[in-house]
Amino acid sequence: MSSDYTHHRWSHLKKILERSGPFCRPDFEPSSNTLPFLMEKCKILVIGAGGLGCELLKNLGLMGFHQIHVIDMDTIELSNLNRIPGCNVVAHFCMIQDKDESFYRQFHIIVCGLDSIVARRWINGMLLSLLVYEDGELDQESIIPMVDGGTEGFKGNSRVILPGLTACIECTLDLYPPQVTYPLCTIANTPRLPEHCIEYVKVIQWPKENPFDCIIDGDDPLHINWIYEKSIERSIQFGIRGLTYRLVQGVVKNIIPAVASTNATIAATCATEVFKLATSCCASLNNYMVLNNLDGIYTYTYEAEKKSDCLACSEIPREIELIDGNIKLKEFIDLLCQRHDLQMKNPGLTVANVDGKNKTLYMQTVPSIEEKTRVNLGKSLTELGLTDGMEINVADITTPNTITLKLKFKNTDIEMA
Numbered sequence: 001m002s003s004d005y006t007h008h009r010w011s012h013l014k015k016i017l018e019r020s021g022p023f024c025r026p027d028f029e030p031s032s033n034t035l036p037f038l039m040e041k042c043k044i045l046v047i048g049a050g051g052l053g054c055e056l057l058k059n060l061g062l063m064g065f066h067q068i069h070v071i072d073m074d075t076i077e078l079s080n081l082n083r084i085p086g087c088n089v090v091a092h093f094c095m096i097q098d099k100d101e102s103f104y105r106q107f108h109i110i111v112c113g114l115d116s117i118v119a120r121r122w123i124n125g126m127l128l129s130l131l132v133y134e135d136g137e138l139d140q141e142s143i144i145p146m147v148d149g150g151t152e153g154f155k156g157n158s159r160v161i162l163p164g165l166t167a168c169i170e171c172t173l174d175l176y177p178p179q180v181t182y183p184l185c186t187i188a189n190t191p192r193l194p195e196h197c198i199e200y201v202k203v204i205q206w207p208k209e210n211p212f213d214c215i216i217d218g219d220d221p222l223h224i225n226w227i228y229e230k231s232i233e234r235s236i237q238f239g240i241r242g243l244t245y246r247l248v249q250g251v252v253k254n255i256i257p258a259v260a261s262t263n264a265t266i267a268a269t270c271a272t273e274v275f276k277l278a279t280s281c282c283a284s285l286n287n288y289m290v291l292n293n294l295d296g297i298y299t300y301t302y303e304a305e306k307k308s309d310c311l312a313c314s315e316i317p318r319e320i321e322l323i324d325g326n327i328k329l330k331e332f333i334d335l336l337c338q339r340h341d342l343q344m345k346n347p348g349l350t351v352a353n354v355d356g357k358n359k360t361l362y363m364q365t366v367p368s369i370e371e372k373t374r375v376n377l378g379k380s381l382t383e384l385g386l387t388d389g390m391e392i393n394v395a396d397i398t399t400p401n402t403i404t405l406k407l408k409f410k411n412t413d414i415e416m417a
Protein backbone atom coordinates (compact mmCIF):
# COMPACT_ATOMS: atom_id res chain seq x y z
CA MET A 1 0.00 0.00 0.00
CA SER A 2 2.99 2.29 0.60
CA SER A 3 3.31 2.99 -3.13
CA ASP A 4 -0.26 4.18 -2.83
CA TYR A 5 0.81 7.28 -0.87
CA THR A 6 2.91 8.54 -3.71
CA HIS A 7 0.32 7.60 -6.27
CA HIS A 8 -1.37 10.52 -8.01
CA ARG A 9 -4.68 9.06 -6.82
CA TRP A 10 -4.17 10.85 -3.50
CA SER A 11 -2.69 14.08 -4.82
CA HIS A 12 -5.88 16.06 -4.11
CA LEU A 13 -6.06 14.86 -0.51
CA LYS A 14 -2.40 15.71 -0.06
CA LYS A 15 -3.05 19.28 -1.13
CA ILE A 16 -5.45 19.59 1.79
CA LEU A 17 -3.47 17.62 4.35
CA GLU A 18 0.09 18.70 3.66
CA ARG A 19 -0.29 22.46 3.57
CA SER A 20 -2.12 25.05 5.61
CA GLY A 21 -4.91 27.35 4.48
CA PRO A 22 -7.37 29.99 5.67
CA PHE A 23 -10.09 27.42 6.51
CA CYS A 24 -7.93 25.16 8.66
CA ARG A 25 -8.73 24.74 12.31
CA PRO A 26 -6.18 26.41 14.65
CA ASP A 27 -5.03 22.98 15.87
CA PHE A 28 -4.35 21.75 12.34
CA GLU A 29 -0.77 20.94 11.49
CA PRO A 30 0.09 20.17 7.89
CA SER A 31 1.79 16.81 7.79
CA SER A 32 2.63 14.00 5.42
CA ASN A 33 1.74 11.60 8.24
CA THR A 34 -1.97 12.34 8.15
CA LEU A 35 -2.79 10.34 5.03
CA PRO A 36 -0.98 7.22 6.31
CA PHE A 37 -2.93 7.69 9.57
CA LEU A 38 -6.24 7.69 7.68
CA MET A 39 -5.24 4.64 5.71
CA GLU A 40 -3.72 2.48 8.40
CA LYS A 41 -4.87 3.62 11.82
CA CYS A 42 -8.11 5.55 11.73
CA LYS A 43 -10.94 3.10 12.37
CA ILE A 44 -14.38 4.06 11.13
CA LEU A 45 -17.62 2.25 11.84
CA VAL A 46 -20.42 2.64 9.30
CA ILE A 47 -23.80 1.65 10.69
CA GLY A 48 -26.25 0.62 8.01
CA ALA A 49 -25.39 -0.74 4.58
CA GLY A 50 -28.43 0.47 2.67
CA GLY A 51 -28.58 3.13 -0.02
CA LEU A 52 -26.95 5.71 2.23
CA GLY A 53 -24.48 3.36 3.96
CA CYS A 54 -23.11 1.92 0.72
CA GLU A 55 -22.63 5.37 -0.75
CA LEU A 56 -20.81 6.30 2.47
CA LEU A 57 -18.51 3.29 2.23
CA LYS A 58 -17.48 4.26 -1.29
CA ASN A 59 -16.94 7.92 -0.34
CA LEU A 60 -14.90 7.06 2.75
CA GLY A 61 -12.77 4.65 0.75
CA LEU A 62 -12.04 7.35 -1.82
CA MET A 63 -11.26 9.86 0.95
CA GLY A 64 -8.42 7.66 2.19
CA PHE A 65 -10.18 5.76 4.99
CA HIS A 66 -9.11 2.17 4.60
CA GLN A 67 -9.91 0.65 7.98
CA ILE A 68 -13.68 0.47 7.87
CA HIS A 69 -16.12 -1.73 9.71
CA VAL A 70 -19.73 -1.93 8.63
CA ILE A 71 -22.64 -3.31 10.61
CA ASP A 72 -26.09 -4.16 9.30
CA MET A 73 -28.72 -6.75 10.13
CA ASP A 74 -29.64 -7.07 6.45
CA THR A 75 -27.60 -8.34 3.55
CA ILE A 76 -26.47 -5.69 1.10
CA GLU A 77 -28.52 -5.18 -2.05
CA LEU A 78 -26.35 -5.79 -5.09
CA SER A 79 -27.55 -2.51 -6.60
CA ASN A 80 -26.08 -0.65 -3.61
CA LEU A 81 -22.66 -2.18 -3.89
CA ASN A 82 -19.54 -0.25 -4.86
CA ARG A 83 -16.06 -1.71 -4.90
CA ILE A 84 -12.97 0.14 -3.69
CA PRO A 85 -9.51 -1.34 -4.20
CA GLY A 86 -7.13 -1.32 -1.25
CA CYS A 87 -9.83 -0.81 1.33
CA ASN A 88 -10.03 -3.14 4.31
CA VAL A 89 -13.73 -3.53 5.11
CA VAL A 90 -14.88 -5.77 7.95
CA ALA A 91 -18.56 -6.68 7.79
CA HIS A 92 -20.66 -7.42 10.88
CA PHE A 93 -23.91 -9.12 9.93
CA CYS A 94 -25.92 -8.52 13.07
CA MET A 95 -27.97 -6.03 15.02
CA ILE A 96 -26.15 -3.09 16.62
CA GLN A 97 -27.58 -4.27 19.95
CA ASP A 98 -25.62 -7.54 19.60
CA LYS A 99 -22.35 -5.64 20.10
CA ASP A 100 -21.09 -4.38 23.42
CA GLU A 101 -19.11 -1.42 24.71
CA SER A 102 -15.72 -2.92 23.92
CA PHE A 103 -16.71 -3.24 20.26
CA TYR A 104 -17.80 0.38 19.90
CA ARG A 105 -14.88 1.74 21.91
CA GLN A 106 -12.34 0.65 19.25
CA PHE A 107 -13.52 3.23 16.70
CA HIS A 108 -12.32 6.78 16.13
CA ILE A 109 -15.55 7.93 14.47
CA ILE A 110 -18.97 6.38 13.92
CA VAL A 111 -21.08 7.22 10.88
CA CYS A 112 -24.74 6.29 10.62
CA GLY A 113 -26.68 5.74 7.42
CA LEU A 114 -29.78 4.35 9.08
CA ASP A 115 -33.48 4.39 8.37
CA SER A 116 -34.38 3.44 11.94
CA ILE A 117 -34.86 6.03 14.66
CA VAL A 118 -34.71 3.36 17.36
CA ALA A 119 -31.27 2.24 16.16
CA ARG A 120 -30.06 5.86 16.09
CA ARG A 121 -31.27 6.41 19.63
CA TRP A 122 -29.63 3.20 20.78
CA ILE A 123 -26.20 3.99 19.32
CA ASN A 124 -26.50 7.52 20.71
CA GLY A 125 -27.08 6.02 24.17
CA MET A 126 -24.16 3.65 23.70
CA LEU A 127 -21.72 6.46 22.79
CA LEU A 128 -22.92 8.49 25.78
CA SER A 129 -22.34 5.51 28.07
CA LEU A 130 -18.70 5.37 26.87
CA LEU A 131 -17.98 8.88 28.17
CA VAL A 132 -15.61 9.11 31.11
CA TYR A 133 -16.02 11.89 33.65
CA GLU A 134 -13.26 12.72 36.10
CA ASP A 135 -14.26 15.06 38.96
CA GLY A 136 -17.22 16.15 36.87
CA GLU A 137 -14.96 17.00 33.94
CA LEU A 138 -15.53 15.19 30.67
CA ASP A 139 -12.45 13.32 29.49
CA GLN A 140 -12.16 14.47 25.85
CA GLU A 141 -10.36 11.26 24.93
CA SER A 142 -13.51 9.27 25.67
CA ILE A 143 -15.59 11.11 23.08
CA ILE A 144 -16.32 9.18 19.90
CA PRO A 145 -17.86 11.62 17.39
CA MET A 146 -20.96 10.47 15.58
CA VAL A 147 -21.85 11.67 12.10
CA ASP A 148 -25.45 10.93 11.29
CA GLY A 149 -27.10 11.05 7.89
CA GLY A 150 -30.74 10.49 7.11
CA THR A 151 -32.82 10.63 3.96
CA GLU A 152 -36.47 10.34 3.11
CA GLY A 153 -37.36 10.76 -0.53
CA PHE A 154 -36.16 14.20 -1.64
CA LYS A 155 -35.36 15.33 1.90
CA GLY A 156 -32.32 14.64 4.00
CA ASN A 157 -30.15 15.79 6.85
CA SER A 158 -26.59 15.46 8.08
CA ARG A 159 -25.41 16.18 11.57
CA VAL A 160 -22.31 15.99 13.70
CA ILE A 161 -22.69 14.91 17.31
CA LEU A 162 -19.92 15.16 19.86
CA PRO A 163 -21.43 13.06 22.67
CA GLY A 164 -21.49 14.97 25.95
CA LEU A 165 -20.59 18.27 24.25
CA THR A 166 -23.21 18.98 21.59
CA ALA A 167 -26.88 18.15 21.07
CA CYS A 168 -27.46 14.41 20.95
CA ILE A 169 -30.19 12.43 19.20
CA GLU A 170 -32.46 12.54 22.27
CA CYS A 171 -31.95 16.31 22.67
CA THR A 172 -33.69 16.75 19.33
CA LEU A 173 -36.11 13.85 19.51
CA ASP A 174 -39.08 16.03 18.66
CA LEU A 175 -37.59 16.49 15.17
CA TYR A 176 -38.67 12.95 14.36
CA PRO A 177 -42.36 12.61 13.69
CA PRO A 178 -43.86 9.53 15.32
CA GLN A 179 -44.05 6.67 12.82
CA VAL A 180 -47.25 6.55 10.80
CA THR A 181 -49.76 4.11 12.21
CA TYR A 182 -53.39 3.78 11.29
CA PRO A 183 -56.08 3.62 13.96
CA LEU A 184 -57.34 0.06 14.28
CA CYS A 185 -60.99 1.10 14.03
CA THR A 186 -60.32 2.76 10.66
CA ILE A 187 -58.49 -0.27 9.38
CA ALA A 188 -61.25 -2.60 10.53
CA ASN A 189 -64.40 -0.61 9.80
CA THR A 190 -63.92 2.38 7.53
CA PRO A 191 -60.93 1.86 5.25
CA ARG A 192 -60.42 4.71 2.80
CA LEU A 193 -56.87 4.18 1.53
CA PRO A 194 -55.20 1.18 -0.09
CA GLU A 195 -52.78 1.30 2.88
CA HIS A 196 -55.71 0.65 5.22
CA CYS A 197 -56.56 -2.55 3.31
CA ILE A 198 -52.96 -3.76 3.45
CA GLU A 199 -52.70 -2.98 7.15
CA TYR A 200 -55.93 -4.89 7.77
CA VAL A 201 -54.56 -8.02 6.12
CA LYS A 202 -51.22 -7.59 7.88
CA VAL A 203 -52.52 -6.89 11.38
CA ILE A 204 -55.82 -8.81 11.53
CA GLN A 205 -56.16 -11.36 8.72
CA TRP A 206 -52.64 -12.79 8.83
CA PRO A 207 -52.63 -13.71 12.53
CA LYS A 208 -56.17 -15.12 12.19
CA GLU A 209 -55.57 -17.32 9.14
CA ASN A 210 -51.87 -17.91 9.71
CA PRO A 211 -51.35 -18.98 6.08
CA PHE A 212 -47.70 -20.05 6.32
CA ASP A 213 -47.57 -20.96 9.99
CA CYS A 214 -45.06 -18.19 10.78
CA ILE A 215 -44.79 -14.43 11.16
CA ILE A 216 -44.67 -12.23 8.06
CA ASP A 217 -41.35 -12.14 6.23
CA GLY A 218 -41.31 -9.02 4.06
CA ASP A 219 -38.62 -10.56 1.85
CA ASP A 220 -40.62 -13.72 1.07
CA PRO A 221 -42.53 -13.25 -2.23
CA LEU A 222 -45.06 -15.92 -1.19
CA HIS A 223 -45.95 -13.88 1.89
CA ILE A 224 -46.19 -10.60 -0.05
CA ASN A 225 -48.29 -12.30 -2.71
CA TRP A 226 -50.73 -13.63 -0.14
CA ILE A 227 -51.09 -10.20 1.45
CA TYR A 228 -51.42 -8.62 -2.00
CA GLU A 229 -54.28 -10.93 -3.04
CA LYS A 230 -56.18 -10.54 0.23
CA SER A 231 -55.70 -6.75 0.17
CA ILE A 232 -57.04 -6.59 -3.39
CA GLU A 233 -60.16 -8.49 -2.29
CA ARG A 234 -60.70 -6.03 0.50
CA SER A 235 -60.05 -2.95 -1.65
CA ILE A 236 -62.62 -4.17 -4.20
CA GLN A 237 -65.11 -4.74 -1.39
CA PHE A 238 -64.75 -1.11 -0.28
CA GLY A 239 -64.30 0.40 -3.75
CA ILE A 240 -60.73 1.60 -3.03
CA ARG A 241 -58.37 2.13 -5.98
CA GLY A 242 -54.62 2.28 -6.30
CA LEU A 243 -53.50 -0.89 -4.57
CA THR A 244 -50.34 -2.26 -6.17
CA TYR A 245 -47.86 -5.03 -5.41
CA ARG A 246 -45.16 -2.43 -4.81
CA LEU A 247 -47.35 -0.60 -2.32
CA VAL A 248 -47.92 -3.87 -0.46
CA GLN A 249 -44.17 -4.38 -0.28
CA GLY A 250 -43.74 -0.80 0.90
CA VAL A 251 -46.33 -0.98 3.65
CA VAL A 252 -45.31 -4.44 4.88
CA LYS A 253 -41.62 -3.61 5.02
CA ASN A 254 -42.20 -0.01 6.06
CA ILE A 255 -40.07 1.14 3.16
CA ILE A 256 -39.17 4.80 2.90
CA PRO A 257 -38.81 5.73 -0.77
CA ALA A 258 -35.19 6.27 -1.72
CA VAL A 259 -33.92 8.90 -4.14
CA ALA A 260 -30.36 8.12 -5.22
CA SER A 261 -29.30 11.75 -5.57
CA THR A 262 -30.52 12.60 -2.05
CA ASN A 263 -28.53 9.67 -0.69
CA ALA A 264 -25.51 10.80 -2.70
CA THR A 265 -25.69 14.37 -1.36
CA ILE A 266 -26.13 13.34 2.27
CA ALA A 267 -23.46 10.64 2.07
CA ALA A 268 -21.07 13.20 0.56
CA THR A 269 -21.59 15.70 3.39
CA CYS A 270 -21.26 12.95 6.01
CA ALA A 271 -18.03 11.62 4.50
CA THR A 272 -16.68 15.19 4.35
CA GLU A 273 -17.48 15.66 8.04
CA VAL A 274 -15.74 12.40 8.93
CA PHE A 275 -12.70 13.61 7.01
CA LYS A 276 -12.74 16.97 8.81
CA LEU A 277 -13.07 15.32 12.22
CA ALA A 278 -10.28 12.85 11.53
CA THR A 279 -7.81 15.42 10.18
CA SER A 280 -8.79 18.78 11.79
CA CYS A 281 -8.25 20.26 8.33
CA CYS A 282 -11.39 22.36 8.63
CA ALA A 283 -14.06 23.31 11.18
CA SER A 284 -16.83 20.74 11.59
CA LEU A 285 -20.44 21.21 10.65
CA ASN A 286 -22.12 23.05 13.54
CA ASN A 287 -24.11 20.95 13.72
CA TYR A 288 -27.25 20.18 11.72
CA MET A 289 -27.71 20.47 7.99
CA VAL A 290 -31.09 20.20 6.34
CA LEU A 291 -31.55 19.40 2.66
CA ASN A 292 -34.87 19.73 0.90
CA ASN A 293 -35.10 19.10 -2.82
CA LEU A 294 -38.89 18.88 -3.02
CA ASP A 295 -39.39 22.33 -4.57
CA GLY A 296 -36.09 23.35 -6.09
CA ILE A 297 -32.96 22.86 -4.02
CA TYR A 298 -32.93 24.22 -0.51
CA THR A 299 -30.48 23.78 2.31
CA TYR A 300 -29.59 25.46 5.56
CA THR A 301 -27.47 24.73 8.59
CA TYR A 302 -28.18 25.55 12.19
CA GLU A 303 -26.91 24.68 15.61
CA ALA A 304 -29.23 22.21 17.35
CA GLU A 305 -29.04 22.98 21.05
CA LYS A 306 -28.14 20.61 23.82
CA LYS A 307 -31.15 20.12 26.06
CA SER A 308 -30.33 20.85 29.68
CA ASP A 309 -32.65 18.08 30.89
CA CYS A 310 -32.02 15.60 28.06
CA LEU A 311 -32.86 12.07 29.16
CA ALA A 312 -29.77 10.65 27.50
CA CYS A 313 -26.98 13.19 27.95
CA SER A 314 -27.87 15.34 30.97
CA GLU A 315 -27.99 12.72 33.76
CA ILE A 316 -30.90 14.61 35.30
CA PRO A 317 -34.00 12.45 35.92
CA ARG A 318 -36.90 13.62 33.78
CA GLU A 319 -39.96 14.67 35.73
CA ILE A 320 -43.20 13.12 34.58
CA GLU A 321 -46.07 15.30 35.65
CA LEU A 322 -49.33 13.50 36.39
CA ILE A 323 -52.54 14.71 37.99
CA ASP A 324 -52.27 12.13 40.75
CA GLY A 325 -51.48 8.47 41.37
CA ASN A 326 -54.83 7.24 40.08
CA ILE A 327 -53.48 6.65 36.59
CA LYS A 328 -53.31 2.95 35.75
CA LEU A 329 -49.90 1.46 34.98
CA LYS A 330 -51.09 0.56 31.47
CA GLU A 331 -52.05 4.20 30.84
CA PHE A 332 -48.74 5.35 32.26
CA ILE A 333 -46.85 3.06 29.87
CA ASP A 334 -48.96 4.32 26.95
CA LEU A 335 -48.00 7.85 27.97
CA LEU A 336 -44.29 6.99 27.80
CA CYS A 337 -44.81 5.67 24.27
CA GLN A 338 -46.91 8.60 23.08
CA ARG A 339 -45.07 11.56 24.55
CA HIS A 340 -43.06 13.35 21.87
CA ASP A 341 -40.05 13.79 24.09
CA LEU A 342 -39.90 10.11 25.09
CA GLN A 343 -41.30 8.01 22.20
CA MET A 344 -40.55 4.73 23.93
CA LYS A 345 -41.36 1.43 22.28
CA ASN A 346 -41.69 -1.34 24.87
CA PRO A 347 -40.68 0.14 28.22
CA GLY A 348 -39.90 -2.18 31.10
CA LEU A 349 -40.39 -0.52 34.48
CA THR A 350 -38.71 -1.21 37.79
CA VAL A 351 -38.67 0.70 41.03
CA ALA A 352 -36.33 0.57 44.00
CA ASN A 353 -38.18 -0.87 46.99
CA VAL A 354 -37.90 0.41 50.52
CA ASP A 355 -35.55 -2.49 51.24
CA GLY A 356 -33.33 -1.33 48.40
CA LYS A 357 -34.20 -4.27 46.13
CA ASN A 358 -35.56 -3.69 42.66
CA LYS A 359 -39.21 -4.48 42.09
CA THR A 360 -40.38 -5.04 38.53
CA LEU A 361 -43.63 -3.23 37.76
CA TYR A 362 -43.95 -4.49 34.20
CA MET A 363 -41.68 -5.97 31.57
CA GLN A 364 -42.87 -6.84 28.10
CA THR A 365 -39.68 -8.23 26.64
CA VAL A 366 -39.22 -11.32 28.85
CA PRO A 367 -42.29 -13.61 28.47
CA SER A 368 -42.09 -15.19 31.95
CA ILE A 369 -41.77 -11.78 33.66
CA GLU A 370 -44.47 -10.34 31.41
CA GLU A 371 -46.86 -13.05 32.56
CA LYS A 372 -46.03 -12.43 36.21
CA THR A 373 -46.30 -8.65 36.03
CA ARG A 374 -49.27 -8.39 33.65
CA VAL A 375 -51.65 -8.09 36.60
CA ASN A 376 -49.99 -4.76 37.51
CA LEU A 377 -51.14 -3.13 34.26
CA GLY A 378 -54.66 -2.70 35.62
CA LYS A 379 -53.49 -1.28 38.95
CA SER A 380 -53.07 2.41 39.63
CA LEU A 381 -49.67 3.87 40.52
CA THR A 382 -50.94 4.48 44.06
CA GLU A 383 -52.05 0.85 44.38
CA LEU A 384 -48.55 -0.17 43.29
CA GLY A 385 -47.11 1.89 46.15
CA LEU A 386 -45.76 4.71 43.98
CA THR A 387 -45.85 8.19 45.45
CA ASP A 388 -45.03 11.75 44.43
CA GLY A 389 -41.30 12.26 43.92
CA MET A 390 -40.46 8.58 43.50
CA GLU A 391 -38.08 7.53 40.76
CA ILE A 392 -38.92 4.83 38.23
CA ASN A 393 -36.20 3.09 36.25
CA VAL A 394 -37.10 2.43 32.65
CA ALA A 395 -35.45 0.09 30.17
CA ASP A 396 -36.38 0.38 26.51
CA ILE A 397 -35.06 -0.80 23.15
CA THR A 398 -34.32 2.82 22.27
CA THR A 399 -31.31 2.88 24.59
CA PRO A 400 -28.75 0.48 26.07
CA ASN A 401 -28.94 2.40 29.36
CA THR A 402 -31.54 2.58 32.11
CA ILE A 403 -33.43 5.86 32.24
CA THR A 404 -34.72 7.44 35.42
CA LEU A 405 -38.10 9.13 35.47
CA LYS A 406 -39.26 11.07 38.49
CA LEU A 407 -42.96 11.09 39.33
CA LYS A 408 -44.55 14.43 40.00
CA PHE A 409 -48.17 14.45 41.10
CA LYS A 410 -49.91 17.80 40.64
CA ASN A 411 -52.54 16.88 43.14
CA THR A 412 -50.91 15.27 46.14
CA ASP A 413 -53.96 15.62 48.43
CA ILE A 414 -55.88 12.75 46.89
CA GLU A 415 -52.90 10.50 47.23
CA MET A 416 -52.58 11.32 50.94
CA ALA A 417 -56.26 10.64 51.59
Ligand SMILES: [Zn+2]
Pocket residue numbers: 167168169170171172306307310311312313314
Ligand atom coordinates in the same frame (compact mmCIF):
# COMPACT_ATOMS: atom_id res chain seq x y z
ZN1 LIG B 1 -29.05 14.86 24.70
